[in-house]
Structure formats: structure tokens, C-alpha cells
Amino acid sequence: MITAENVTKWFGPLLAVDDVSFQVERGEVLGFLGPNGAGKSTTMRVITGFIPASGGTVKVGGFDIDDDPLEAKALIGYLPENAPAYPEMTVEGFLKFAAELRGLRGVARAEAVERAIRTCFLERVRHQMVDTLSKGYLHRTCFAQAILHDPPVLILDEPTDGLDPNQKYEMRELIKEMGKEKAIIVSTHILEEVEAICTRVIIVDRGKLVFNGTPGELKSKSRTAGNLRVRVLGVPTQDVVARLRQADGVKGVDVLDETAGVLCRLAGKPDPSLIAQVVVGAGWKLGELAVETGRLDDVFREITISDTVAEVAQ
Amino acid sequence: MRSCRNTWTLTKRELASYFASPVAYVFIIIFLLLSGSFTFMLGQFFPRGESSLAPFLMWHPWLYLFLVPAAGMRLWAEERRSGTFELLFTMPISPTQAILGKFLAGWLFLGIALLLTTPIVGTVEYLGAPDWGVMRCGYLGSFLTAGTFLAITSMTSAMTRNQVISFIVSVVICLLLILAGWPPITNLILEWAPWNWLVEAASGFSVMTHFDNLQRGLIDVRDLLYFASVMVFALFGTGVILKSRRSA
Numbered sequence: 001m002i003t004a005e006n007v008t009k010w011f012g013p014l015l016a017v018d019d020v021s022f023q024v025e026r027g028e029v030l031g032f033l034g035p036n037g038a039g040k041s042t043t044m045r046v047i048t049g050f051i052p053a054s055g056g057t058v059k060v061g062g063f064d065i066d067d068d069p070l071e072a073k074a075l076i077g078y079l080p081e082n083a084p085a086y087p088e089m090t091v092e093g094f095l096k097f098a099a100e101l102r103g104l105r106g107v108a109r110a111e112a113v114e115r116a117i118r119t120c121f122l123e124r125v126r127h128q129m130v131d132t133l134s135k136g137y138l139h140r141t142c143f144a145q146a147i148l149h150d151p152p153v154l155i156l157d158e159p160t161d162g163l164d165p166n167q168k169y170e171m172r173e174l175i176k177e178m179g180k181e182k183a184i185i186v187s188t189h190i191l192e193e194v195e196a197i198c199t200r201v202i203i204v205d206r207g208k209l210v211f212n213g214t215p216g217e218l219k220s221k222s223r224t225a226g227n228l229r230v231r232v233l234g235v236p237t238q239d240v241v242a243r244l245r246q247a248d249g250v251k252g253v254d255v256l257d258e259t260a261g262v263l264c265r266l267a268g269k270p271d272p273s274l275i276a277q278v279v280v281g282a283g284w285k286l287g288e289l290a291v292e293t294g295r296l297d298d299v300f301r302e303i304t305i306s307d308t309v310a311e312v313a314q
Numbered sequence: 315m316r317s318c319r320n321t322w323t324l325t326k327r328e329l330a331s332y333f334a335s336p337v338a339y340v341f342i343i344i345f346l347l348l349s350g351s352f353t354f355m356l357g358q359f360f361p362r363g364e365s366s367l368a369p370f371l372m373w374h375p376w377l378y379l380f381l382v383p384a385a386g387m388r389l390w391a392e393e394r395r396s397g398t399f400e401l402l403f404t405m406p407i408s409p410t411q412a413i414l415g416k417f418l419a420g421w422l423f424l425g426i427a428l429l430l431t432t433p434i435v436g437t438v439e440y441l442g443a444p445d446w447g448v449m450r451c452g453y454l455g456s457f458l459t460a461g462t463f464l465a466i467t468s469m470t471s472a473m474t475r476n477q478v479i480s481f482i483v484s485v486v487i488c489l490l491l492i493l494a495g496w497p498p499i500t501n502l503i504l505e506w507a508p509w510n511w512l513v514e515a516a517s518g519f520s521v522m523t524h525f526d527n528l529q530r531g532l533i534d535v536r537d538l539l540y541f542a543s544v545m546v547f548a549l550f551g552t553g554v555i556l557k558s559r560r561s562a
Contacts, residue, residue: 070408
């Protein structure tokens with residue numbers, strides 16, 4: 001549905017997006033990750049046709065965003081960052097206006113507005129002015145505007161920003177549900193969100209695409225992925241550490257917890273069945289044995305260089 | 315057809331937003347107060363002993379000089395400040411529709427304010443036997459002048475997020491358009507360079523020259539063309555500025 005090829009964007013001398021290419025099909029929820037200022041919002045603005053690219057092409061449903069902007073834009077629902085809306089309008093008035101611009105008239109318009117109000121739980125504030133809305137309601141109002149015309153493509157720039165935990169949960173469930181038949185791009189810097197809703201992840205750093213794969217693949221790149229956590233009960237800590245350190249494949253032993261037995265992390269991706277044999281063979285009681293799947297924030301930190309590190313390097 | 319409907323949708327929203335804020339009422343009240351007091355005090359409506367709208371309409375370009383930029387400065391500046399600009403330009407509408415829609419709303423609003431001054435027409439009719447054709451022409455000239463200033467304000471409003479800057483720049487441009495044909499200024503030019511063609515070229519750019527013709531009841535295609543071309547130029551300029559604002 002969405003094809004971005006070699007998209008490049010210069011702001012004067014500043015390269016904001018550097019040769020980024022990717023595709024999103026129906027049924028996919030693509031997580032767009034990156035540190036602040038990495039070019040996430042800029043890339044989304046290029047895809048939605050708000051700003052022209054300096055190079056490369058973007059196609060939405062086969063329509064080029066530069067050559068056939070109206071046809072391409074008609075397929076997109078867009079929630080911009082900070083959820084803008086006209087402050088002096090009521091929620092319902094704003095949605096009616098947006099529906100009209102989407103070409104919906106009469107009964108079709110009324111039905112679309114009702115559906116969006118129901119889907120986004122806006123019933124309580126439908127006659128309220130936009131500038132009196134709380135941040136959560138404002139966000140949902142702008143989201144409602146994006147789904148009015150039931151678009152096959154949804155582009156959401158930080159959809160859960162500023163929502164409380166319950167609203168975040170609802171928003172994620174909504175995105176997951178819609179992701180079954182739509183092509184969705186979600187930008188975020190909340191990593192738990194990626195695990196919760198995305199079928200694929202892209203990471204951009206300083207305008208460059210540095211990762212494109214599933215959340216599972218991303219996690220497996222973690223340095224801690226494949227490490228074992230093992231808990232041994234009723235044995236002194238130093239004995240456990242000394243024995244495990246000598247086991248095959250173990251490159252290091254960290255003691256994580258000593259309150260209920262000894263919890264250790266074994267680095268170097270040792271074979272779990274071997275470690276189980278070692279523990280049981282020594283006549284100890286095995287309390288827990290788990291393979292670590294890796295942590296997204298570890299990988300994120302490894303793949304993207306933080307600003308402070310980059311400044312020191314310069 | 316679709317494009318007309320989009321433009322109308324935008325016009326409706328924008329016009330409603332004028333009346334949703336106190337700006338509209340303040341504008342209308344000040345416009346009516348000033349145009350009324352100028353007519354009777356500075357314009358010497360009664361001592362003239364003429365049944366014409368001249369003492370009323372002659373002040374309009376000067377009133378519009380401040381009031382139209384005040385009414386139009388928010389057109390694009392506000393849209394950019396609040397971020398709804400991004401929403402608007404990711405909708406399936408063309409920039410021309412957006413610019414025209416917002417401009418027409420502002421122009422209609424000014425037209426409503428102008429229509430509210432019609433009691434003066436009744437006064438003139440009651441006191442004497444005015445020429446209706448001249449009065450209609452005068453109103454047309456006033457409306458076209460308002461539209462011209464509004465188009466310029468639309469352009470300056472697109473330049474900045476700051477409404478104050480937009481206001482000041484458009485006042486300056488509109489002032490130039492008024493002064494270029496004002497006798498004290500044209501006499502000054504004549505003293506400095508005694509060439510008639512220079513004065514004529516300068517006053518050809520002036521709103522006043524064309525406004526005066528319409529006030530006298532003359533409908534000349536050249537005058538209408540002048541107003542139309544300044545409006546088209548300024549709105550086209552709005553489009554160019556908005557496009558460059560989006561890409562940088």
C-alpha cells in the first residue's frame with residue numbers, strides 16, 4: 001500500500017532524511033522508531049504529502065504523492081504530532097468539517113461522524129469546544145478525524161503521546177484491531193508499544209534507516225539475548241557462582257538477587273539443558289531457569305547513538 | 315464541482331470561526347462607529363447639502379487600511395501556529411481551493427460589515443434624491459477595495475506565524491497602494507520629477523485612482539481589471555509562500 005523509495009529530505013544544509021526506503025502492506029502495523037530529531041516526523045510528513053521530498057518517490061495505493069496528490073491523500077488518514085484541531089469548533093462540528101473535505105455528504109457524512117465518535121469514545125464531549133478538551137480527548141478527536149473515511153492507510157505520529165495508561169491501552173487495542181485490514185505506520189519512542197502492537201519495526205537514526213525487521217528479530221540483536229537466568233535454592237552464593245562459572249559456554253556470572261535463593265545471569269549463551277544438568281548434578285534445588293529474549297531498549301541504545309555520545313565523538 | 319464544494323466547505327468553516335470569536339463583533343462595531351462618525355464629522359455630511367454617499371464612502375480606503383489587516387491577519391498565521399495547517403494540507407484538497415476558500419470567507423465577512431452600513435443609504439434617500447447607480451457603484455468600489463487589501467493581508471499572513479508582523483507588513487503595503495495616487499504625494503512627485511508619465515504610472519498603481527472612478531459612478535473595465543489583478547497576484551503570492559513554507 002505504501003512504498004517509499006530512496007526518500008531524501010534536505011532542510012537547507014541539514015539532511016533530515018537520508019535515502020530511506022521501505023514498504024508497508026495491508027495487515028501490517030509498522031513501528032517507526034528513533035530518537036528525538038531522527039527524522040520520524042519528517043518522513044511521515046513526506047509520505048502524507050505535507051512536505052515535498054528533495055529526492056526519491058512515495059507511492060500510496062499506486063498513486064505518486066507528487067504527481068497525483070489528491071488521489072493519494074484520499075487514501076490516507078493522518079494523525080499529526082500534537083493532534084492539531086480548530087480550537088473554536090465543537091468536536092462534532094470539527095468532524096463534520098473534516099468529513100466534508102473527505103467528500104462525504106448527507107447521510108454518509110452523518111454516519112461517518114457517528115461511527116468515529118463511537119469508535120473513539122467521544123460521546124461525552126461531542127458538543128464541547130475543542131480548546132476546552134483535555135489532552136486525551138483532543139488526541140482522540142484528531143484520531144477520529146483520521147479514521148472518518150475508513151482509509152486503507154493510517155499514519156499516526158505518536159498516537160499515545162499524552163494519554164493516561166487506560167487511554168494508551170485503548171488506543172493500542174484500536175490500532176491492533178485496525179491493523180488487521182489496513183496498512184498502518186505508527187511512530188513512537190515508547191518501546192513497549194512496539195512490542196504490543198507492531199508486526200514490523202523500522203529504526204531511523206540521524207535520518208538513516210538502521211533497522212528493518214520484526215520486533216522479535218530486533219530483540220534477538222540484543223547483547224543479552226540468549227543469556228540464561230538461573231535460580232538455585234538453599235546453597236551459598238559463592239559456591240553457586242564458582243560451579244557455574246566453570247560450566248561449558250558460560251562467559252560470566254552476575255548475581256542479580258539473593259533474597260530467595262541465588263539468581264544469576266549467565267552470559268555467553270550457554271545451553272540451558274547443560275546448565276540444568278550441572279545444577280541438578282550438584283544436588284542443588286533448581287528454582288528457575290529461563291532464556292532471556294533480549295530487551296528492546298538495550299538494542300535501541302546499541303543501534304542508535306545517543307546525542308551525548310555523538311557530541312563527545314566529534 | 316468537487317473543487318467548488320471543497321472551497322465552500324472551507325469558506326463556511328472560516329466564516330463561522332470569525333463569528334465564534336469576539337473579533338467579528340469588535341470589528342463590525344468599530345467599523346460602523348468610525349464610518350458613521352467620519353461621515354458626519356469629518357465628511358461634513360449635512361453642510362455639503364448633497365444627496366450622495368461621497369462623504370461616507372471617501373473614508374473607506376482609510377478605514378480598511380487598518381481594519382482589513384486586523385480582520386485578515388489570522389487567516390494563515392493562526393493556521394500555522396496551531397498546526398491545523400498540516401491537517402489542511404494533508405486533506406484531499408488543492409492549495410488553490412484552500413487559499414480561495416479562506417479568502418472568500420474573509421471577503422464575505424467584510425461584505426457583511428459593509429452591508430450593515432446600508433442605513434446611510436436610507437438616510438440619503440430620505441433627505442434627497444440620490445443617484446442609485448452611483449451609490450451602487452460606490453459600494454462596489456468599497457467592496458473591491460476591501461477584497462484587494464484582504465488579498466494582500468492573506469499574503470503577509472502566510473509569511474509568518476506572528477499575527478502582529480502580518481498586520482504591520484500588510485498595513486504598510488496597503489498604505490503604499492493608497493498613497494501612490496493621493497494628490498499631496500503625486501504633487502510631491504511632480505515637483506521632484508516633472509514628468510506626467512511618472513505620476514500617471516504611480517497613480518495607476520494606486521487603489522485611490524480606481525476607487526475614485528467607481529465612486530463617481532464610472533464602471534471602467536480597466537478599474538475592475540486593476541482590482542482583480544491585484545487580488546489574483548496577492549493570492550497567487552500566498553500560494554507560492556505557503557508552498558515554500560511547507561518545504562522548508
